[in-house]
Each structure stands twice: as C-alpha cells, then as structure tokens.
Amino acid sequence: xxxxWTHPEEQLDKILEERRELDIEIRALKREMNKRRAALxxxxxxxxxxxxxxxxxxxxxxxFRKLRDDLNKKVxxxxxxxxxxxxxxxxxxxxxxxxxxxVPPGNFKAMEKEINALEWKLQTRVMKIKKEDEIVDRIKELxxxxxxxxxxxxVAKEIDTHRKESKKAHKKIxxxxxxxxVNHEAFLEAVGKIKELEAKIDEYNKEREAVAEGxxxxxxxxxxxxxxxxELDKTIKDLEVEADIAIKEKSETEMKEEAxxxxxxxKKGEKLDLEDIYLLRRFDLV
Numbered sequence: 267x268x269x270x271w272t273h274p275e276e277q278l279d280k281i282l283e284e285r286r287e288l289d290i291e292i293r294a295l296k297r298e299m300n301k302r303r304a305a306l307x308x309x310x311x312x313x314x315x316x317x318x319x320x321x322x323x324x325x326x327x328x329x330f331r332k333l334r335d336d337l338n339k340k341v342x343x344x345x346x347x348x349x350x351x352x353x354x355x356x357x358x359x360x361x362x363x364x365x366x367x368x369v370p371p372g373n374f375k376a377m378e379k380e381i382n383a384l385e386w387k388l389q390t391r392v393m394k395i396k397k398e399d400e401i402v403d404r405i406k407e408l409x410x411x412x413x414x415x416x417x418x419x420x421v422a423k424e425i426d427t428h429r430k431e432s433k434k435a436h437k438k439i440x441x442x443x444x445x446x447x448v449n450h451e452a453f454l455e456a457v458g459k460i461k462e463l464e465a466k467i468d469e470y471n472k473e474r475e476a477v478a479e480g481x482x483x484x485x486x487x488x489x490x491x492x493x494x495x496x497e498l499d500k501t502i503k504d505l506e507v508e509a510d511i512a513i514k515e516k517s518e519t520e521m522k523e524e525a526x527x528x529x530x531x532x533k534k535g536e537k538l539d540l541e542d543i544y545l546l547r548r549f550d551l552v
Contacts, residue, residue, distance in 0.1 A: 278505050278540055285498045292491050295484060302481045309474045313467055320463050327456035330449045337446035341439055348435035351428040358425045365418040377408045378419060384408075505540065525549045 384401050393401075525545040532538060532546060546552040 278502065278543060281498055281501055281505070285495065285502065288491060288495050288498065292488065292495065295488050295491065299481060299484050299488065302477055302484065305477050306474060306481070309470050309477070313470045313474075316463050316467055316470075320460055323456050323460045323463065327453055327460065330453035330456060334446050334449040334453060337442050337449065341442045341446065344435045344438045344442065348432050348439065351432035351435065355425055355428045355432065358421055358428065362418065362421045362425060365421060375419075375422065377415075381405055381408050521545060522549055525551060 384405050388398065388401055525548065528538065528542045528545050529551045531542070532552065538546075543552075
C-alpha cells in the first residue's frame with residue numbers, strides 16, 4: 267500500500283529529487299561497469315595475443331628439438347662406426363704383433379717408404395740413364411727384400427685404413443655434436459621464452475579475476491539500486507493517482523488550458539503543488 271503524507275506536494279518533490287539522484291548514481295555505476303568490461307576484453311585480447319606467440323615459439327622449439335634429435339642420431343651412428351673401426355684396429359694390432367715375431371728382422375716400413383719415394387722420383391724427374399738404372403735396380407732389390415713382409419704389410423695397411431676411417435668418423439662426430447649443441451641451446455632458449463609468456467598469462471588471469479570479482483559486486487549493487495528505483499517509481503505513480511482523483515472531474519480541454527497556465531507559472535519560478543506538477547507531467551510540459 268502506498269504511504270499517505272500530510273503534505274503530498276512536498277513529499278513528491280522530495281521523492282522526485284531522490285529519484286533523479288538515484289538515476290545519476292545508476293548511470294555512474296553503469297559507466298564504471300562498462301570500464302570494467304572493457305578492461306576484461308582488453309585482458310582477454312592480450313591473453314589471446316600471447317597464446318598466438320606461444321604457438322609460434324612452440325613450433326620453433328619443436329623444430330630445434332627435431333634438428334637436435336636428428337643430429338644426435340647421426341652422432342650415434344658415427345660413434346658406432348668409429349667403435350667398429352677401433353675394434354678392428356685392436357684385432358689387427360694383435361695380429362700385427364704376432365706376425366712381427368715371425369718375419370725376419372728389418373725395417374720393412376722404411377723399405378716400402380723408400381720404394382714409393384724412388385718410384386715418384388722416376389716419374390717426376392729427368393735424369394741420366396745410368397742414374398735411372400741405379401734407381402730401378404734399387405727398387406727391385408727392395409721389392410725382393412719385401413717379399414717376406416707382404417702379409418704383415420697388408421695387415422699394417424689395413425690398420426692404417428681403419429685408423430683413418432676412425433678419425434673421419436671422429437671428426438664428423440665433433441662437427442655434428444657442435445651443431446646439435448647449437449640447436450639444443452636454441453631449443454632451451456625457446457622453452458625459456460615460452461615459460462616467460464606462460465607466467466605473463468598467469469598474471470593476466472589474476473588481474474582478470476580481480477576485475478571480474480569487482481564487476482560481480484557492482485552487478486549486485488546495480489540490482490539493488492534498480493530495485494529501489496522501481497519502488498520510488500511506484501510511490502510516484504501512487505501519488506500521481508491521488509492527484510488524478512482530485513482533478514478527474516475536469517474536462518480534458520480544461521485541464522490542458524489549466525496546464526498551460528501552470529506552465530507559465532512554472533517558467534516564472536512560482537511554487538507548484540501536487541496537482542500542478544501532475545498537470546505538467548500529463549501534458550508533457552516538463
């Protein structure tokens with residue numbers, strides 16, 4: 267039931283002023299809520315932007331990891347190859363040691379080296395026939411002497427071949443290991459940047475949670491203000507009904523004419539009563 271007052275005009279003025287102040291408060295609250303919603307949208311955009319950057323960093327990290335893993339597989343293969351050659355060198359070294367005890371004493375490696383040097387001399391130099399014959403004879407002599415060392419020389423050459431292959435594999439291992447390390451460091455750097463970005467997302471989530479919490483509180487406050495506004499509107503309507511009862515006998519034309527008179531008084535700043543205000547509102551003069 268609407269309340270009854272001794273001076274309804276004064277009470278209506280008071281309620282209308284309260285209603286206007288309430289509108290101002292509601293509009294201010296809505297503006298603040300809009301700011302909060304805009305802040306939430308901005309935080310959401312920042313978060314999405316970071317997620318896109320993380321996707322790029324993840325692709326980079328995966329590429330570096332794949333390169334590193336592929337290189338490590340090659341390193342592993344070359345290590346097996348090196349181990350195979352080293353194992354063969356070890357076997358041949360034992361055989362060489364045994365054979366050396368069975369051949370006549372002599373520096374067969376030096377003899378073979380001399381043969382190679384003399385043959386090179388014959389191919390690359392111009393000399394007298396006598397000198398050439400001497401060199402040819404010396405080569406024959408050395409080759410005859412090396413007949414007893416053919417098998418051990420074969421083993422020695424095989425040892426040298428496997429040692430060279432082992433060194434080649436070792437060089438490849440070093441080179442590939444360096445490349446692998448470069449990609450591994452690049453991978454770790456990319457992962458580190460991803461962690462930094464993920465930490466930034468955590469910050470935005472906390473900030474967003476605080477803003478959202480404040481917005482929820484404002485929604486409750488707005489709901490209470492709007493409820494109060496509805497109550498005031500009902501009170502105003504009840505008072506206007508009372509005023510309407512007081513003038514219901516008047517014709518529409520009379521009321522409109524009277525409203526014009528009241529409007530002129532209103533413009534002059536004269537004090538109006540409840541019926542006057544009703545007339546002005548009924549004919550949309552205020």
